[in-house]
Amino acid sequence: MKSTAPIIKDLVLVGGGHSHVAVLKMLGMRPVEGLRVTLVTRDVHTPYSGMLPGLIAGQYSLDEAHIDLRPLCEFAGARLYHDTVTGMDLDAKQLACKNRPPVSYDFVSFDIGSTPQTHNVPGAAEHSTPVKPVDQFLERLAELTRTIESNPGDSLRVAVVGAGAGGVELVLALEHRLRTILRAQSTPETTLECTLFSASSDIMPTHNPRVRKKLSRILDERGIAVRRDCRVQRVEPDGVIDTAGTHHPFDAVMWVTNASAPGWIAQAGLATDEAGFIAVDDHLQSTSHPGVFAAGDIASMSNHDLAKSGVYAVRQGMPLAENLRRIAQGRPLKAYRPQKNFLSLIGTGDGYAVGSKSLLAFEGDWVWKLKDWIDRRWMEQWDELPEMEDDEATDVDVQIDSPTTREALSAMAMRCGGCGSKLGHTVLSRVLQRLDVVERDDVIIGLDAPDDSAVTRVPDGMAVVQTVDFFRTFIDDPYTFGRIAANHSLGDIWAMGAEPQSALAVAVVPYGVEDKIEQDLYQLLAGAVDVLRDSGAALVGGHSGEGAEMSFGLQVNGLVDPDDILRKGGMQPGDALVLTKPIGTGTLFAANMRQEAKGRWIDAALDTMAQSSREAARCMREHGATACTDITGFGLLGHLVEMTRPSGVDATLDLDKIPLLDGALETTAAGIFSSLQPDNIRLRRALQNMDEAADHPVYPLLFDPQTAGGLLASIPAERAADCVSALRRGSYAHAAIIGHIAPRTDAPAPIRLIL
Structure with missing residues (x-):
């Protein structure tokens, strides 16, 4: 549901993990009027950790094991920016991104998971495949599959480094997937060798002894070698070398060791634990910066020692959504109390599973059926979103209310609606100063010295090609919309064999407080200017205004030899x-x-x-x-x-x-x-x-x-x-x-x- 209320505050969700999908759904069901939500995510299809081993084993399809974030964002009325956050400025409240201008926030929440540590083992980053990011791991799995299918009879040696629950599930799933292919080819199964490396004397040290015993037996029955007390010291293109200096040859090395966090989090100045994860209190709020929240693997609760498990990320979704709603409204936050024990179900890749809770352990195909039922039921809630056909179908929460908000809304109410509801000079000046526009010798008067009109020179023997396009936005990402709108406008110029010279922009941005309007306009024009710069065209002026929704267009001039039109x-x-x-x-x-x-x-x-x-x-x-x-x-x-x-x-x-x-x-x-x-x-x-x-x-x-x-x-x-x-x-x-x-x-x- 897209709100038409003025934008007062920006909530940015970084990462589409298990907690944030719950936040999106809950804010979609009960929006906070005046709060704009933006999701910045590397993955538009986010994997569900509970089904990932089953996906690797071939028990689930890609869609069955992933949550599609675009329809979820549409439901929540949230903007989706498909990008990766690479840093943050806590003072300016901005997030640096890989492929776009910085994203501003009033409140920000992180749910970006974690990745296996590779930086502390030479060669691991270059010659192994971490299980995360999942899409890259699946590409490597597809390569292994193609290798087996195209080279029947050749041996394949696969190592999994890391013998926690994730490593054990992975090696069992891999073994089942690859051996199934071999059986289909009637290839001798002895051509496949799978090995699990454990740095300790046992597997899964955080689980109870009964579970470890059951899974050790299953690994042995499946012919998967387990190298205990064998720490990998170095990874090479053809295998691994342990601390004793022994070389173990492998064709593929999968990495599932201790979790690590991006280095930029600590560099930004956020409080972290010793491993670099964001330190949060019982409200899932940063212990150093109240406007920052975190959940899932990237969070480290200062008052609780929690394992990196998707179970906690799932359970943190509802309290995180509630506290994000409350901080936006200036209300007291509620504490989240993580459960001490939870049901753990570990699939073996072949329709069998081992379960545990506290000191109990059990196994069987019925355990797999239970796990499958639980996982599918959880996934159904993201596939079957409630239909919201009118405003009455949504329970709109109370509006953001504070002295600052009331002052901003009062100023908006008094804003002049004449002159096309054009934006103020101060906002425009700040935005134009931030844009990196092309400078051309044939632009006599442009943005560098604004006047009533732009003036350009037409070289001798050249003709002017002129075109104009203007349309409403069809996506909620102003930077991407600006890029696409500029490409759309330039299409006529390219089609006629001309070279772009200059452009005038007409931009309409949604109503909001001044800093929100400025950010929207900057993102929109930055996208357009990036495309114009690549084309060699100069942005020389235009018109901007406010409206109920974002719209944008360009009038573009091009130059062409009349004989070459x-x-x-x-x-x-x-x-x-x-x-x-x-x-x-x-x-x-x-x-x-x-x-x-x-x-x-x-x-x-x-x-x-x-x-x-x-x-x-x-x-x-x-x-x-x-x-x-x-x-x-x-x-x-x-x-x-x-x-x-x-x-x-x-x-x-x-x-x-x-x-x-x-x-x-x-x-x-x-x-x-x-x-x-x-x-x-x-x-x-x-x-x-x-x-x-x-x-x-x-x-x-x-x-x-x-x-x-x-x-x-x-x-x-x-x-x-x-x-x-x-x-x-x-x-x-x-x-x-x-x-x-x-x-x-x-x-x-x-x-x-x-x-």
């Missing part, structure tokens, strides 16, 4: 049609608004939309393009019609050759379309065989409106294959020949579809 109307019979990007953004973002798109689909679409068409345009010109356009709001068919008519030609489109974004077929099959789709469908009269093609799964996507779509060009047939090869060698992996141009016929419609 590439137009829509130059297609020649025999040309091939080349498309540089996959289509499907309209249906995917319509599905995203309904919480029915997978996060990885949206991420892939955003990556494509943020990709510049600069090099694609250059490549197409080099290969003799006769006509070109960029695919945007009218969809693929609409823009092709705009090319065939002035060219006086017909065209064929091969539906099976059109590149599609992941998920686009699924969302259109589910009947999810952009609001612009009905208008675009009217163009179906341009099709010669519409009735025949209507049942083809790609047919609806011909009318799907695109944002920052690819270029569509006609290329001489003899050069088209080389053009596509060159595009793919670059960054346009989906570039394809999707049809051909034919002479104009007497057919009632110019375009024929190949099914």
Whole structure:
């Protein structure tokens, strides 16, 4: 649920761990009016630790073992920034990120988990695979799987370093997964060797002796060697060396040792424990900085000695959500009391499990069924979110209230609504000073010396190409929106064979207190300026204002030699049609608004939309393009019609050759379309065989409106294959020949579809 209340405070959640997913759901069910929530996360699909061994063993699919954070954020009305936090400024209350400008906060909570220590063992970081980050570990597992499948009969030696519960579960899951592949190939199972390294005299030292005995027996029965009192001193490309100097040869080394925290946490000045984890009190609040909270593995409770276990992260979700709500409202916090004992269930990868609680231990396939039932039930709550179709369906919590808030709201109420509700000079000046805009010799008056208008010089013999685009945001990340909007606006310039010169921006940011407006405007313009800088264009001015939602657009000027203008109307019979990007953004973002798109689909679409068409345009010109356009709001068919008519030609489109974004077929099959789709469908009269093609799964996507779509060009047939090869060698992996141009016929419609 997106709130229309003015933004007063920013809560930033760093990491999509087990605690934060609960925070998102609870704040979605009961939002705090005036509190804006932002999730900054490295992983949009966050793995559930309880199912990870089952995923490795092949018992669960990727989706079954991961929580999709995008629909959860949509439900919570939270912004999702797909990025990694690399540092923080506690005085400025800002988080440094890997791929974007700093993110400001009033309150921040960390739930980023932990990673196995590799820095203290030479070669471990270079030659071993830590179990976290999980996506990288799964890539390594996929490599091992391919190795076995492509080299049947070859031996494979795998080591797991670290014999805690995580290491034991991992080696059992790995052994089962790899041996299952061998059995399917009828390959002798003796070709697989799995070894577990324990630095102590026993495995799982924090568990009771009965559990250790049961799992030691199972490891032995499965033929998994356990090297006890064997500490790895160094990792090499072909194996490990222990403290006795013995070399143990291995083809793959997996690392599951003691947990470690990112070094920047302590460097920022946060109080930490001896291992570098954030020190928190019983409120899950930093012991040194009251506006900072932490939960899960990254947190170290000063009054409780807790193991690094997903059980605690799950249990901390509700108290963390409550305390984040309370601190935003200026209310007293509530203490969280961790349980002393909990049920531990350890899967063995083959439909069997060992369980324990306190001094009890038990095993059997029934234990695995119990674990599977518990894990699936927990995951269901993130897959089946309550439907929130109107404001009455959400229990809105009390508004943030403080003297500072009341003063800010009073100032907002008195703000002038004239002049397009433009932003104040102070805010604009601060934002413009922070932007790194391109300086060009042909810009006479620009942002460096603002005047009533910008003034640029047109070089002799050049013509000016002008275009403008403006649209509402479709994502809650202003920096990414700014990047995509700039790419979208530049598409027309590239399509005409021009080089961008200057741009004027028009920005509307949501109502809020002054510092929130400033941050939104800066993030938005920073994204646009990053793209303009790469294109060589200077931002020379514009207009900004406040509104109910964020909107943005650019008026872009480009320069082109009049003899080199590439137009829509130059297609020649025999040309091939080349498309540089996959289509499907309209249906995917319509599905995203309904919480029915997978996060990885949206991420892939955003990556494509943020990709510049600069090099694609250059490549197409080099290969003799006769006509070109960029695919945007009218969809693929609409823009092709705009090319065939002035060219006086017909065209064929091969539906099976059109590149599609992941998920686009699924969302259109589910009947999810952009609001612009009905208008675009009217163009179906341009099709010669519409009735025949209507049942083809790609047919609806011909009318799907695109944002920052690819270029569509006609290329001489003899050069088209080389053009596509060159595009793919670059960054346009989906570039394809999707049809051909034919002479104009007497057919009632110019375009024929190949099914």
